[in-house]
Amino acid sequence: VKHTISVQVEDKPGALTRITSMFARRGFNIDSLAVGPTERPGISRITLRVDCAEHTLEQIEKQIHKLVNVLRVTELVPGESVERELMVLKVSVTPERRAELIASVEAFRGRVLDIGPEAVVVELTGTPEELDAFHELCRPHGIGELVRTGRVGMARASARASGHRLAAIN
Amino acid sequence: MRGADAILRSLEAEGVEVMFGIPGGAIMPTYDAMARGTTVRHVLARHEQGAGHMAEGYARASGRVGVAIATSGPGATNLVTPIADAWMDSTPLVCITGQVRSTLIGTDAFQECDITGVTLPIVKHSWLVQDARDIPAVMKAAFHVARTGRCGPVLVDVPRDVQEAELDFAWPEAVDLPGWKPPRKVHPLQIRQAGEVLAKAEKPILYVGGGTLNADACDELLALAEAGDLPVVTTLMGKSAFPESHRLFMGWPGMHGPKWSNIAMNTCDVLVAVGARFDDRVTGKLSAFAPGATVVHLDIDAAEISKLRDADIPVVGPLRQALAALTQEVVRHRAEGAPPPAEWVRRIVELREAHPLAYGSEGDLIKPQALMETLQELTAGTDVVFTTGVGQHQMWAMQYLLPDRPRTFITSGGLGTMGYGIPAAIGAKAARPEATVVCIDGDGCFQMTAQELTTAAVEELPIVVVLVNNGYLGMVTQWQDMFFDGRRSHVHLDEAMPDYAKLAEAMGGVGMVVTKREDVRDALEQALALDRTVVVDVRVDPSEHCFPMIPAGAAALDMIEYADTLAKPETLKKAEAL
Numbered sequence: 001v002k003h004t005i006s007v008q009v010e011d012k013p014g015a016l017t018r019i020t021s022m023f024a025r026r027g028f029n030i031d032s033l034a035v036g037p038t039e040r041p042g043i044s045r046i047t048l049r050v051d052c053a054e055h056t057l058e059q060i061e062k063q064i065h066k067l068v069n070v071l072r073v074t075e076l077v078p079g080e081s082v083e084r085e086l087m088v089l090k091v092s093v094t095p096e097r098r099a100e101l102i103a104s105v106e107a108f109r110g111r112v113l114d115i116g117p118e119a120v121v122v123e124l125t126g127t128p129e130e131l132d133a134f135h136e137l138c139r140p141h142g143i144g145e146l147v148r149t150g151r152v153g154m155a156r157a158s159a160r161a162s163g164h165r166l167a168a169i170n
Numbered sequence: 171m172r173g174a175d176a177i178l179r180s181l182e183a184e185g186v187e188v189m190f191g192i193p194g195g196a197i198m199p200t201y202d203a204m205a206r207g208t209t210v211r212h213v214l215a216r217h218e219q220g221a222g223h224m225a226e227g228y229a230r231a232s233g234r235v236g237v238a239i240a241t242s243g244p245g246a247t248n249l250v251t252p253i254a255d256a257w258m259d260s261t262p263l264v265c266i267t268g269q270v271r272s273t274l275i276g277t278d279a280f281q282e283c284d285i286t287g288v289t290l291p292i293v294k295h296s297w298l299v300q301d302a303r304d305i306p307a308v309m310k311a312a313f314h315v316a317r318t319g320r321c322g323p324v325l326v327d328v329p330r331d332v333q334e335a336e337l338d339f340a341w342p343e344a345v346d347l348p349g350w351k352p353p354r355k356v357h358p359l360q361i362r363q364a365g366e367v368l369a370k371a372e373k374p375i376l377y378v379g380g381g382t383l384n385a386d387a388c389d390e391l392l393a394l395a396e397a398g399d400l401p402v403v404t405t406l407m408g409k410s411a412f413p414e415s416h417r418l419f420m421g422w423p424g425m426h427g428p429k430w431s432n433i434a435m436n437t438c439d440v441l442v443a444v445g446a447r448f449d450d451r452v453t454g455k456l457s458a459f460a461p462g463a464t465v466v467h468l469d470i471d472a473a474e475i476s477k478l479r480d481a482d483i484p485v486v487g488p489l490r491q492a493l494a495a496l497t498q499e500v501v502r503h504r505a506e507g508a509p510p511p512a513e514w515v516r517r518i519v520e521l522r523e524a525h526p527l528a529y530g531s532e533g534d535l536i537k538p539q540a541l542m543e544t545l546q547e548l549t550a551g552t553d554v555v556f557t558t559g560v561g562q563h564q565m566w567a568m569q570y571l572l573p574d575r576p577r578t579f580i581t582s583g584g585l586g587t588m589g590y591g592i593p594a595a596i597g598a599k600a601a602r603p604e605a606t607v608v609c610i611d612g613d614g615c616f617q618m619t620a621q622e623l624t625t626a627a628v629e630e631l632p633i634v635v636v637l638v639n640n641g642y643l644g645m646v647t648q649w650q651d652m653f654f655d656g657r658r659s660h661v662h663l664d665e666a667m668p669d670y671a672k673l674a675e676a677m678g679g680v681g682m683v684v685t686k687r688e689d690v691r692d693a694l695e696q697a698l699a700l701d702r703t704v705v706v707d708v709r710v711d712p713s714e715h716c717f718p719m720i721p722a723g724a725a726a727l728d729m730i731e732y733a734d735t736l737a738k739p740e741t742l743k744k745a746e747a748l
Contacts, residue, residue, distance in 0.1 A: 009349070010348065010349055013298065014286065014290070014296075017287075017290065018290065021290050021291050022291075024291075025291045055476070058476070059473065059476075059477060062472050062473035062475075063473050065472070065473075066294075066319075066471070066472075066473055067295075067349070068294065068295040068315060068347060068349055068350045069295075069349050070349045071348055071349045
């Protein structure tokens with residue numbers, strides 16, 4: 001089962017390494033990871049996607065919570081949170097088929113960033129599932145390069161202010 | 171003042187009495203500051219690993235934070251084993267290391283090593299100090315993190331130029347660690363539930379681990395056991411948390427625990443884990459462990475709850491509070507008529523009488539178990555602190571030495587660090603100068619850290635080393651005999667080489683050799699009375715193995731007892747089947 005964990009950390013040297021090192025040494029796997037600043041200076045948010053059983057998720061959350069730089073650990077529960085991801089990809093396309101591709105990009109509310117003689121660079125933001133769908137759609141054209149940021153997210157505006165925090169640790 | 175002085179003023183402000191270390195290039199400014207004056211005693215070890223284990227021994231004997239100090243590069247990497255040991259056994263430790271100048275970091279400079287990187291998986295936290303003005307706050311935070319919540323090691327790495335830089339020293343009043351919030355209280359509802367289950371249990375067991383000692387909760391534990399008439403087993407790390415002469419003391423569970431302790435633990439109906447972590451050496455095969463038990467788990471570390479065995483009633487918080495509150499509940503239930511488990515206690519005592527620890531009596535050689543029994547007789551009731559190495563001698567020490575006071579049995583449990591005993595004993599002596607400190611060591615362990623005998627002699631921290639010398643890496647030999655068809659591979663050390671007694675003399679101590687059964691008592695008596703560093707080289711029967719034993723991965727109740735080994739083919743079959 002896939003879970004998304006959101007971690008607020010102090011922006012201190014090694015804060016990210018401490019988290020990833022904990023995953024490595026305890027044998028937990030990370031599917032995707034995104035790090036960036038938050039609304040508060042000096043505080044970063046790390047969004048982690050993990051594939052594990054409920055019992056392991058609880059262990060992961062408790063182990064992260066023990067790290068000294070970690071301020072808060074929440075699970076972004078599907079339905080109670082919004083999640084987005086950014087993908088940039090270079091699609092091989094001849095001038096004749098370019099219009100067809102651009103129509104697909106528009107249907108997914110993406111943007112064309114650059115056009116070359118044999119390829120187009122496209123940007124797309126959406127749920128990871130939408131990105132997967134677009135990726136599949138472009139595959140027949142031939143994909144030169146692809147990069148994804150890993151998902152980021154937060155609790156919905158209508159959700160409880162505290163988000164979904166693990167009872168045992170908070 | 172300079173950064174180096176700020177480090178010492180911080181140690182003084184923390185009330186540190188003693189630090190253990192060795193100087194070297196990158197930490198020289200701090201050693202220069204020591205030469206200018208400090209109230210902190212410095213014990214000069216002969217190897218940084220020794221310094222680290224001394225700091226651990228000091229911490230475990232005193233209940234205070236141990237401090238080790240070393241230079242960059244090899245000095246720092248030599249501290250890695252003690253740091254890992256402290257991590258596994260939750261020993262509060264602050265390690266201070268010098269680092270190359272900030273401008274040289276990342277250039278592969280002489281004696282440069284990314285020690286914060288190397289130790290990342292085995293510290294609670296670490297700091298690479300980049301500005302001398304941060305030193306007071308970092309030092310305060312380091313001690314705070316080491317001793318609060320679940321205890322453990324921290325590392326403070328200070329580049330040489332930061333030690334030399336100027337700052338205005340001010341000791342901060344509070345720590346600024348917004349993310350560090352160990353639990354401060356226990357949940358009353360959980361306590362009520364736990365109290366009810368425990369008081370109404372027919373076959374309860376208190377399974378006590380090292381967390382109880384770290385929490386200084388031994389008085390509260392005794393009160394709970396007595397209030398509820400609850401039998402107690404202590405793990406290797408929990409040993410000495412409960413008086414072993416007490417009528418409710420029921421031994422030590424796990425791989426080399428006696429049969430009665432393991433039966434009691436595995437057939438109980440309510441198992442209360444107190445600062446214990448369901449280690450594989452305790453549980454044996456986890457799925458077969460205490461199958462009928464309702465588990466109550468008391469721990470300061472939420473991450474231990476349901477890590478290995480699901481807890482039915484978790485209680486997260488400080489153990490003193492948890493045990494005291496649980497005692498009140500149990501007292502109330504007893505007053506309301508919930509009967510004490512008298513029948514259960516009687517049954518465990520019967521088991522103890524039916525399955526005593528046993529060993530052979532054949533031959534003229536000294537039996538290591540008899541050596542431990544004599545040592546126990548001679549030290550019973552005295553102010554003694556035991557430390558051990560790791561291996562057969564450690565397990566015999568666990569089985570036959572019966573401490574009655576907390577913090578008097580100091581051993582490497584989680585990491586199983588051979589060579590822990592001698593330096594840990596020196597650290598314990600620094601913490602408890604009035605006590606007799608006895609290190610029970612094996613000949614394999616002895617040779618890993620024996621250089622610290624010089625430290626004991628020079629620093630006037632006398633320890634008694636009882637060398638259980640069988641000429642073998644005994645525990646490996648035992649496993650080769652039992653699980654590798656008796657093929658002995660590189661385990662013979664030679665009991666007479668080195669000459670341990672001469673080695674002791676060469677390092678400023680006293681050396682004694684004991685080869686006859688009838689000389690054991692006199693030799694130990696003399697050694698204990700000398701008030702000098704003594705090595706008593708006791709040549710023991712190399713054929714003795716440590717029993718009972720639960721083979722690794724086997725269910726706890728499938729243990730092999732000494733009696734099984736008398737019918738040798740049977741034992742081998744049993745071992746092979748696993």
